[in-house]
Amino acid sequence: MTRAAIIAALPGELKPLVRGWAHERRGSVDLWRWKFDEGEWIAACAGAGQSAATRAFAEIEKDGPMTLAISVGWAGALREEFECGKTYRAGKVIDVKTGETFQVAHWWEELLVATSPKVADSTEKKRLASTYGAALVDMEGAAVARLAAMRGIPFYCIKAVSDGLNDRLPDFNRFIASDGSFQLTRLALYAAFRPQYWPALIRMGENSRRASKSLAEAVLDFLDERGTIRERNGHPNFQR
Numbered sequence: 310m311t312r313a314a315i316i317a318a319l320p321g322e323l324k325p326l327v328r329g330w331a332h333e334r335r336g337s338v339d340l341w342r343w344k345f346d347e348g349e350w351i352a353a354c355a356g357a358g359q360s361a362a363t364r365a366f367a368e369i370e371k372d373g374p375m376t377l378a379i380s381v382g383w384a385g386a387l388r389e390e391f392e393c394g395k396t397y398r399a400g401k402v403i404d405v406k407t408g409e410t411f412q413v414a415h416w417w418e419e420l421l422v423a424t425s426p427k428v429a430d431s432t433e434k435k436r437l438a439s440t441y442g443a444a445l446v447d448m449e450g451a452a453v454a455r456l457a458a459m460r461g462i463p464f465y466c467i468k469a470v471s472d473g474l475n476d477r478l479p480d481f482n483r484f485i486a487s488d489g490s491f492q493l494t495r496l497a498l499y500a501a502f503r504p505q506y507w508p509a510l511i512r513m514g515e516n517s518r519r520a521s522k523s524l525a526e527a528v529l530d531f532l533d534e535r536g537t538i539r540e541r542n543g544h545p546n547f548q549r
Contacts, residue, residue, distance in 0.1 A: 311348035313532055314375040316365050316453045317382040318357045319491060321517065322469075326525035327352050337361075337488055338368040345538050348376070356489025359404075359424070359452035366456050377414070377463040380453035381528060383471035383520055384422065384445040385429055387438035391445060393473050393512075394519030396527040399466035403441055404451035411454035414463035420444045422466055424451035428481040434474055445470065467527050469520030476509045 317323050320339055327341035330352070334340070341352040351372075353365035362380070369375065380402070391397065399422040402411045406426050423443035425433070437443050450466050457464035472478060484496045500506050533539055 310376070311350075312373060312376045313348070313350045314366065314369045314378045315350060315352040315528065316362050316369075316378065316380050316449065317352065317354040318361065318449055318489070319354055319382070322382040322521055322524065323352050323354060325522045326528055335368055337490070338365050340368060350532060351375075357428075357448050357485050357491060358426070358489045359449060361489030362449035362452040363456065366453060375460070375462055377465065378453050378457040379465045379467060379528065379531075380447070380450040381467050381524055382447060382449065382469070383517060384447045384468035385434060385472045386470045386474050387423070387434045387443050387446055389474050391470055393470045393516040394523060396467060396469040396520070396523040397445065398527070398531075399445070399450070399468060402450040402454045402466055403443065404455075405437065405441065407451075409451065409455065411451065411458060411464060413465050415465075422447055422450050422468060424448060428485070430478070430480065431475050465531070467524065467531065469524040469527075471517045471520050472513050473516075476513065477506065478509050478513065479503070479506050 323341065330341040330343045332341050338353055338355045343350045351369050353369050355361040355365040397420055399420050400413055402422045402424055404424050421441060421443045422445045423437045423441050425446050425448060429437060429446045434446060437446055445468050447468060454464045479500060484492045486492060500510055529539065
């Protein structure tokens with residue numbers, strides 16, 4: 310029986326994927342499920358950062374063991390050739406805080422994701438690219454990889470680019486609460502009086518929507534490579 314865990318940070322990253330799935334909220338964790346004859350896919354998010362990803366992972370695990378785990382979501386580009394709105398499959402993930410490196414179960418692309426303890430600005434992005442040779446930066450991938458390795462199950466990493474290398478954006482770290490939740494109202498109030506950020510925030514909003522759609526397609530293509538589940542149930546998300 311397949312039981313695939315799909316771990317993200319924010320509901321917006323999962324929205325196109327989980328449309329029509331059964332939803333519930335347990336404490337600070339949102340969960341969505343799609344059941345089929347051979348098992349189920351469970352998506353979860355609890356906020357930004359490794360602690361939040363760990364909580365999401367644990368909540369899925371309460372209902373039974375997983376057969377594989379996927380870290381999904383938005384990521385920042387560390388090099389100009391990685392396009393906003395496009396999805397990439399990683400070959401490795403590195404925890405920049407501990408130096409641990411995790412390889413995905415199957416080598417998809419020679420592409421490294423750096424998991425950072427904070428949202429990276431353009432200066433930090435360039436440092437991560439130079440220091441680690443990384444292509445993308447996220448905040449959760451290493452936690453999911455570590456938990457999967459501890460349980461001896463396959464780990465995968467699929468990320469979609471929401472912001473480019475040189476985008477001039479506010480410091481999002483000041484709007485992330487200690488539990489990893491994103492304080493959107495505070496950001497909106499902050500940005501309302503700083504028009505220098507408006508063009509980049511508008512672009513990021515559009516890029517994020519495109520990225521979420523691209524991410525959903527990539528996850529479904531991976532989990533249902535032959536399209537058999539999509540063809541059988543007829544759900545619009547599952548049409549090839």
